[in-house]
Amino acid sequence: xxxxxVALPLVVAxxxxxxxxxxxxxxxxxxxxxxLLFLLVYAAITGRHLIAGGPVLQQLSWFGEPxxxxxxxxxxxxxxxxxxxxxxxxACLFSIDYMEHYGAKANYYALFLVMVxxxxxxxLATDLFSVYLFMEVAAVAxxxxxxxxxxxxxxxxxxxxxxxxxxxxxxxxxxxxxxFGMTGSLDFAGVAKALQEINAGAAVGVASAxxxxxxxxxxxxxxxxxxxxxxxPSAPAPISAVLSGLLIKVSGIYAMTRIFLNVFGLTPALSTxxxxxxxxxxxxxxFLALGQKDMKRMLAYxxxxxxxxxxxxxxxxTPLGIAGGLFHLFNHALAKGLLFLTSGSVQQxxxxxxxxxxxxxxxxxxxxxxxxxVGALSIAGIPPLNGFWSKLIIIIALIxxxxxxxxxxxxxTSVLTLWYFLLMQRxxxxxxxxxxxxxxxxxxxxxxxATVLLALLCVGIGILFSSTVTTWIQxxxxxxxxxxxxxxxxxxF
Amino acid sequence: xxxxxxxLIGLVLFSVLxxxxxxxxxxxxxxxAASLLLGIIFFRMNAPYAxxxxxxxxxxxxxxxxxxxxxxTKAGDEVRESRAANWVFPLFFIAFIIIDAxxxxxxxxxxxxxxxxxxxxxxxxxxxxxxxxxxxxQIAVILAGVFAVLALFRKRDKHD
Numbered sequence: 001x002x003x004x005x006v007a008l009p010l011v012v013a014x015x016x017x018x019x020x021x022x023x024x025x026x027x028x029x030x031x032x033x034x035x036l037l038f039l040l041v042y043a044a045i046t047g048r049h050l051i052a053g054g055p056v057l058q059q060l061s062w063f064g065e066p067x068x069x070x071x072x073x074x075x076x077x078x079x080x081x082x083x084x085x086x087x088x089x090x091a092c093l094f095s096i097d098y099m100e101h102y103g104a105k106a107n108y109y110a111l112f113l114v115m116v117x118x119x120x121x122x123x124l125a126t127d128l129f130s131v132y133l134f135m136e137v138a139a140v141a142x143x144x145x146x147x148x149x150x151x152x153x154x155x156x157x158x159x160x161x162x163x164x165x166x167x168x169x170x171x172x173x174x175x176x177x178x179x180f181g182m183t184g185s186l187d188f189a190g191v192a193k194a195l196q197e198i199n200a201g202a203a204v205g206v207a208s209a210x211x212x213x214x215x216x217x218x219x220x221x222x223x224x225x226x227x228x229x230x231x232x233p234s235a236p237a238p239i240s241a242v243l244s245g246l247l248i249k250v251s252g253i254y255a256m257t258r259i260f261l262n263v264f265g266l267t268p269a270l271s272t273x274x275x276x277x278x279x280x281x282x283x284x285x286x287f288l289a290l291g292q293k294d295m296k297r298m299l300a301y302x303x304x305x306x307x308x309x310x311x312x313x314x315x316x317x318t319p320l321g322i323a324g325g326l327f328h329l330f331n332h333a334l335a336k337g338l339l340f341l342t343s344g345s346v347q348q349x350x351x352x353x354x355x356x357x358x359x360x361x362x363x364x365x366x367x368x369x370x371x372x373x374v375g376a377l378s379i380a381g382i383p384p385l386n387g388f389w390s391k392l393i394i395i396i397a398l399i400x401x402x403x404x405x406x407x408x409x410x411x412x413t414s415v416l417t418l419w420y421f422l423l424m425q426r427x428x429x430x431x432x433x434x435x436x437x438x439x440x441x442x443x444x445x446x447x448x449x450a451t452v453l454l455a456l457l458c459v460g461i462g463i464l465f466s467s468t469v470t471t472w473i474q475x476x477x478x479x480x481x482x483x484x485x486x487x488x489x490x491x492x493f
Numbered sequence: 494x495x496x497x498x499x500x501l502i503g504l505v506l507f508s509v510l511x512x513x514x515x516x517x518x519x520x521x522x523x524x525x526a527a528s529l530l531l532g533i534i535f536f537r538m539n540a541p542y543a544x545x546x547x548x549x550x551x552x553x554x555x556x557x558x559x560x561x562x563x564x565x566t567k568a569g570d571e572v573r574e575s576r577a578a579n580w581v582f583p584l585f586f587i588a589f590i591i592i593d594a595x596x597x598x599x600x601x602x603x604x605x606x607x608x609x610x611x612x613x614x615x616x617x618x619x620x621x622x623x624x625x626x627x628x629x630x631q632i633a634v635i636l637a638g639v640f641a642v643l644a645l646f647r648k649r650d651k652h653d
Contacts, residue, residue: 010633017643060625067625107644114637121630133630140634144641178600203600 002050002058002073004042005081005120008035013113020106029096032109036092036116040085047078048471055479055486057126071124074486075475076326080123080254082472083330086457087245087337088116091238094341094450097443098237098348108148115141115242119250127186128176128259132169135218135251139165142247146235157234164227168217175210178203192263192484208270211259212277219252221311222281225304229288232303233296233353237344240296244303245337249329253307257314257480265484266317274315279409282308286416290423295343295353298424299336305417306332306379312410313394314480316401323477324393327469331378331386331461338375338454342368345443345451346428350436355424360433364440367448369429371455376421378458381414386461389469497537504530512582521559528552 012035019027050056055074059066073081092112099108118138125131143165147158180186182203183194195204213224220228228248232240260266260274282305289301310332313325345368346361347353362369378385381392391414398407442448461468479486507527514520528551535544 006629006633010629010636013636013640017640062625068623069626069629071626104644104647107640107647110640111637111644114633114640117633118637121626121633125626127626129624130626130630133627133634137630137633137637140637140641144637144644147645150645206596206600 002056002071002124003060003069005039005124006117008039009113009117009120013110013117016106016110016113020104025100025105028106028109032113033089033092033096035113036085036089039081039116039120040089043078043081043085047073047081051075051078051475070126072126073124074479075477076254076258076479077123079326079330079472079476080250081120083333084116084119084123084246084250087242087333087454088112090337090341090450090454091241091245093453094241094344094447095236095238096446098344098447102148102236108145111141111145111148112239112242114138115145115247119246122250123254126188128179128188128191128263129186131255131259132172132176135172135255136169138247138251139169142239142243145239146231146243148236148239149234154234157230161227161231164217164224168214168224171210171214171217175207175214178207178210182207188258188263188487192265192487195264196484196488204264208260208264211256212273215252215256215259216277217252219248219256219307219311220304221252221277221307222284222304225281225285228304229297229300232300232340233294237296237340237347240299240344241337241340244300244340245333248303248307249310249333253310253314253329261314261317261322261480261483262487263484271315271317275312275403275406278308278310278312278315279406280308281305282312282413283409283416286413286420290416290420292420293355295346295355295358295424295428296340297353298355298420299339299343302339302379302417302420303332303336305413306336309391309394309410309413312406313390313397316394316397316403318397318401319477319481320393320400321397322480323469323473324390324397326476326480327393327473328387328390330473331390331458334454334457334461335375335378335387338371338451338458339379341447341451341454342372342375345447348447349440349443355427358428358434358437359431360429361437361440362429363433364437365429365442368443368451369425371451372429373425374455374458376425377418378462380418380421382418384459384462386458386465386468389462389465497534500530500534500537503527504534509586513579517563518560521556521563524559525552525556 012031016028016031019031051073055072058069058071058073060069060071061067092109095105095108095112099105102108115138118134118136118141121134121137122131125134143158143162146161147154176186179191182198183191185191185194217224217227228244232244235243260270264270285301285304285308289298289305292298292301306328310325310329313321313328315325316322343353345365346358349365350358350361352358374385378387381388383389391410395407395410398404398410443451504527507523507530511520511523511527514523528547532544532548532552535541535547
């Protein structure tokens with residue numbers, strides 16, 4: 001019953017506002033977290049058995065009559081579902097304490113779950129239009145969540161995000177229309193098959209360019225990144241964690257790689273474009289992050305830079321490169337989720353995001369400081385944390401594929417990453433305690449618990465990286481490395 | 494062909510007017526006119542379902558919502574707008590038209606034409622048998638919209 005990944009969060013979201021009338025806090029907290037915990041357990045434990053014999057294709061029926069709900073679960077989608085469930089659960093746990101002062105908690109969880117349902121739907125969809133539609137589901141919920149604080153900043157950021165997101169979806173929809181006009185099909189398998197048969201290089205080029213702009217905007221690749229440094233810092237911390245950790249990856253990178261690699265087929269030209277865009281984002285955003293004073297803004301630029309690594313890895317197109325890119329996607333989701341959560345703890349305790357005003361907070365918030373350090377070192381690629389291994393795989397793949405210059409740039413950018421994260425750690429947590437923060441206390445239980453959970457995962461995956469790669473990453477990378485055959489052979493209904 | 498061209502030109506003209514007009518009310522009405530023309534084009538191209546939806550929802554319902562919202566705003570709330578739109582938009586528009594014409598000219602001979610035919614089956618059939626998963630997505634979008642309105646127009650109790 002893989003439809004549960006979409007249906008369960010939607011149903012729980014539907015009843016939450018009603019439940020919220022009776023119980024303002026406890027029951028909504030419990031329901032939302034239980035739903036996400038269930039999805040995590042379902043993805044982690046049952047998922048792998050489900051796809052043991054190849055991809056699962058599900059045709060749903062309504063009172064015995066088949067309806068047009070077709071879902072597909074393969075290694076790649078299962079991997080994404082797991083990432084969504086892990087980071088989603090951590091952010092949801094963090095919300096128990098963090099969202100207390102915002103009010104309207106039931107409503108917040110409802111929007112959160114609709115966003116999760118949208119992302120899960122996108123990951124399970126088997127046709128281009130459903131991809132567009134579920135992308136919109138997640139996006140509409142996220143606009144409201146960015147603006148949830150109702151302050152001037154939040155509303156402005158949400159508006160900017162909405163405007164650029166609309167441009168992105170317009171490009172994506174235009175491309176879907178071109179593809180439909182050309183092949184007469186929206187189904188991944190149908191489109192892939194038709195594109196093999198007809199000779200329409202120019203039209204595929206136009207469609208690819210539109211998709212690249214659309215998904216590039218969604219993934220915030222440079223030069224399409226303008227909205228992200230405003231939208232992500234303005235949102236409540238758990239939402240920043242989900243937006244940076246998951247949403248840009250699901251609606252940007254997942255959709256892009258699924259379509260480019262499994263439906264269109266990766267051409268050498270497309271591979272070069274992806275690698276160049278990835279490298280550009282990686283380098284430029286790292287420099288931009290270096291100059292930031294706002295803690296969350298620095299993290300937002302860092303996200304753009306790390307998305308660059310992921311696109312660079314996947315863009316190589318070799319099995320090892322794809323595995324490295326996907327592994328980095330997962331590691332970055334965990335670590336950046338963690339960092340946005342710790343920045344939320346700091347903001348709630350001190351009331352500021354300005355790094356210059358902080359200092360010495362490690363004395364008052366030891367757990368937050370320690371978990372923040374784990375996240376920062378993980379993204380910077382320090383062994384034995386998880387981020388080290390994924391960056392190493394990407395760099396080895398680059399050298400193997402004969403791109404030593406790209407490999408060198410990736411290494412140097414990693415040094416830059418370490419530089420700005422150490423700056424952040426030093427300014428916020430180390431050094432002399434600023435007098436102002438003498439009364440600051442460690443974050444409440446659930447906020448700390450969520451960050452500790454993610455930090456433990458960062459360390460654990462770093463130590464057990466080889467088994468993580470073989471059980472989760474490799475099956476996902478195999479699907480992508482298989483190219484169009486993965487879809488044509490087994491996805492036809 | 495002449496009617497089709499006239500309809501398309503009208504569609505573009507009203508769309509441009511909707512962007513350029515300073516008066517929001519006139520702008521909303523231009524948008525309604527544009528979508529009415531688009532609806533007629535849909536009918537002429539054998540897509541009655543799309544036409545009905547375009548005219549009833551976009552030209553009808555959404556225009557009503559726009560006009561209601563405009564009526565609810567107070568006079569004197571004027572925001573100074575950047576004048577840059579006056580020259581930036583035409584520039585973009587002309588560039589777009591040129592690129593569009595070039596791309597379409599390039600594609601015309603390359604894309605194999607799809608067999609054209611009237612929409613078959615009843616509307617319910619199309620939606621239920623053809624695109625059920627989209628229906629789930631639609632429900633989710635509506636839920637998201639409702640929750641968004643509830644969240645953004647809530648009483649600002651403790652936070653402020």
